[in-house]
Amino acid sequence: MRWLLLKDLQILWRSPLLVALLVIYPIVVAVLIGLALSRGPEKPRVAILNEVPAGGEVISLGGEEVDTSLYSQQLFDAVDPVRVDSREEARELVRDGDVLGALILPSDIPFKLQSALEPATVEVLYNAEDPVKAQLVRDTIKSQVQDANAALTRKFTGVALGYLNLVVSGGSSSFLGRDFAVLGLGPAERILAQARASLPPSSPARGQIQEVLDFARLARENLDLSDELLGSVAEPIRVDARAVEGAGSTALSSFAVALAVTVSLMFVTLLLAAGTLALEREENAFRRLVRGLVSRTALLGEKIGLAAACSLLVALVMLAGLALFVELDWSRAPLWAAAAAAGALSFAAMGAAIGALAREVRVASLLAFMVSLPVAFVALVPSGTVSGAIYDTTRVVSALFPFDPALTALGAALDGSGGMLLPLAHLLVLTLAFGAAARLGLRRFD
Amino acid sequence: MIEASALSKRFGARRALREVSLTVHAGELVAIIGPNGAGKTTLLSILAGEARADSGGVSRPPEEIGWVPQQAALYGRLTVAENLRLFARLERCDDVAAAVERMLAQTGLAERAGDRVETLSGGNRQRVNVAIGLLSEPEALLLDEPSTALDPGQRERLWEFLRGRVDGGTAIVYSTHNVQEAERHAHRVLVLADGEAVYTGSPRELEQTVGASGLDFEAAFVEFLRRRGH
Structure with a gap:
């Protein structure tokens, strides 16, 4: 069998396009994924028209100076801003596609924020030619405006709570530059209690004072609770996220690495296994080989072993390349290798089954692509995005092919999220099943 | 017989x-x-x-019979000598190098030994095809x-x-x-x-x-x- 292996390696070596593809493909994928993970998402390019006059950004709330430009700056930081001087210029840039959208801050924003009589409004112009980009602009600006709203609401709430505190406990405040003292419900209650105590027991004023005292106590006690209530109003819904499925869930970067490696592993292995097996038939050598020179099972084992070994090497090179961009735990390298090897064997068995169906290398390659792409897509359908029945179907279909367990095993090997045994056992079963299917398929070669 | x-x-x-x-x-x-x-x-x-x-x-048994199929059963990306050497090894010839030399000489392909089979004419491919059938001196x-x-x-x-x-x-x-x-x-x-x-x-x-x-x-x-x- 080693002579067949040597022969296949010689043929591979003499197929420069294929070798280039096998070498370049994982490098390109690794670099692209690495760059994507290390650079983060691109900011949308947005035109900004700020009509608020210089110095007008500062408003007074409850005697406190609030610089609204800090909140608008948050918004500008979330985009790639292009400053413009007029609405026409903003519209033109959006229309020409120079920017994805335009954000207009009208001059009356500080006034409306300070008066709190009506909500301040910002205008967003966007180009709807590309729905994906339009959605990106809308989502980015909406998200940042919501953040600014939340921050301002907290500020308003703080001011309101200050006033309430003044009413409950008393103190001093200022309005329009004039300082004044506020008695407060608590001190008023104490004064009234002293006044009531100084009245003769038969005085009718004692009952009236008692009524005022009861009201003051009730008001103070309820207003004491209002800070919690206002806190709730300022942030009525908080997010408390907990993972219930896939505890210790795979980090996004690890998932991206596992996905990139699994996709490459799948394509390289399927194409090699299917191609090298179909080549025996295309060159008419299969019959000559199996008439006593080598058994069909040994021939199959050689193709599966060759494809798995080559793609394992590619996967490990990819992982090493991705480690330049993403922090990977090298102490887990033996687990990476185990997961990649199990995945490679399973993909190779599947590739051999595809190769056993095809008469020519080109047909085998086409079949491998046609089968692998939907298998990968189906395995990546997240729960909740489709109906329950469809999702269950995608799970069943995914379980029939090596992509899903290979991705799970590699993800677990990379960052220890979840166990590896189950996906490895799954891959072993699939390797045996596809190996048996390939062996049966070889009968078509007779 | x-x-x-x-x-x-x-x-x-x-x-x-x-x-x-x-x-x-x-x-x-x-x-x-x-x-x-x-x-x-x-x-x-x-x-x-x-x-x-x-x-x-x-x-x-098949191992004792030389076989030359109608369509040349050869690897196009290997040279004439490499094809002969591969099948001589698979046929477990005692002296692989001698068997290859002998068949190259007998089929008149010694000068094309280093050429890839995919570059040969149909006639020359058939000669290699026949040579492989005779490698083990059946x-x-x-x-x-x-x-x-x-x-x-x-x-x-x-x-x-x-x-x-x-x-x-x-x-x-x-x-x-x-x-x-x-x-x-x-x-x-x-x-x-x-x-x-x-x-x-x-x-x-x-x-x-x-x-x-x-x-x-x-x-x-x-x-x-x-x-x-x-």
Whole structure:
């Protein structure tokens, strides 16, 4: 069998396009994924028209100076801003596609924020030619405006709570530059209690004072609770996220690495296994080989072993390349290798089954692509995005092919999220099943 | 010697071979002729061990029989020498290098030894194909339509080469569409029609069996088949 292996390696070596593809493909994928993970998402390019006059950004709330430009700056930081001087210029840039959208801050924003009589409004112009980009602009600006709203609401709430505190406990405040003292419900209650105590027991004023005292106590006690209530109003819904499925869930970067490696592993292995097996038939050598020179099972084992070994090497090179961009735990390298090897064997068995169906290398390659792409897509359908029945179907279909367990095993090997045994056992079963299917398929070669 | 007894083969409802028996002695050259679909390739494939008969048997295992299929079974990206070396190793030849050298010399391909097979002409590929069949110095050699892709000069060299092997004691069986080639080179012919062996004997005897005077071998062959209802 080693002579067949040597022969296949010689043929591979003499197929420069294929070798280039096998070498370049994982490098390109690794670099692209690495760059994507290390650079983060691109900011949308947005035109900004700020009509608020210089110095007008500062408003007074409850005697406190609030610089609204800090909140608008948050918004500008979330985009790639292009400053413009007029609405026409903003519209033109959006229309020409120079920017994805335009954000207009009208001059009356500080006034409306300070008066709190009506909500301040910002205008967003966007180009709807590309729905994906339009959605990106809308989502980015909406998200940042919501953040600014939340921050301002907290500020308003703080001011309101200050006033309430003044009413409950008393103190001093200022309005329009004039300082004044506020008695407060608590001190008023104490004064009234002293006044009531100084009245003769038969005085009718004692009952009236008692009524005022009861009201003051009730008001103070309820207003004491209002800070919690206002806190709730300022942030009525908080997010408390907990993972219930896939505890210790795979980090996004690890998932991206596992996905990139699994996709490459799948394509390289399927194409090699299917191609090298179909080549025996295309060159008419299969019959000559199996008439006593080598058994069909040994021939199959050689193709599966060759494809798995080559793609394992590619996967490990990819992982090493991705480690330049993403922090990977090298102490887990033996687990990476185990997961990649199990995945490679399973993909190779599947590739051999595809190769056993095809008469020519080109047909085998086409079949491998046609089968692998939907298998990968189906395995990546997240729960909740489709109906329950469809999702269950995608799970069943995914379980029939090596992509899903290979991705799970590699993800677990990379960052220890979840166990590896189950996906490895799954891959072993699939390797045996596809190996048996390939062996049966070889009968078509007779 | 190679002996086949009562070989039968079905492909679905079609009977490709019906109890065909054949004995070829050492130093004998036997041609299998017959119309298209008569079962010539099926018979050779069974003798070579490529296909299994439904019933009947072959006296020699495939490993002891040299086999030259109709379509060259070669790796195009390997050189002539690499192809020969690979199959010599798989055939477990005692001296691989000597076997390769010998076949390169005998087939006149020594100068093309380093050329990739994909760059060779059809005739030269067929010579490599034949050379691989003879690597292990088999006592019996089977060839399926060996001269199909060859020009007249190459065809002549092939037959000269095969006659040399026959003179050395190799039993050779080949199939051909070219009836004159069978008449010219074969000691005996086996005529197959609809999977049935309808004649075994020398070309001359077939002409005598038909009995019509003035007919050449091809005409006698056609007449023979016509009389047998084929």
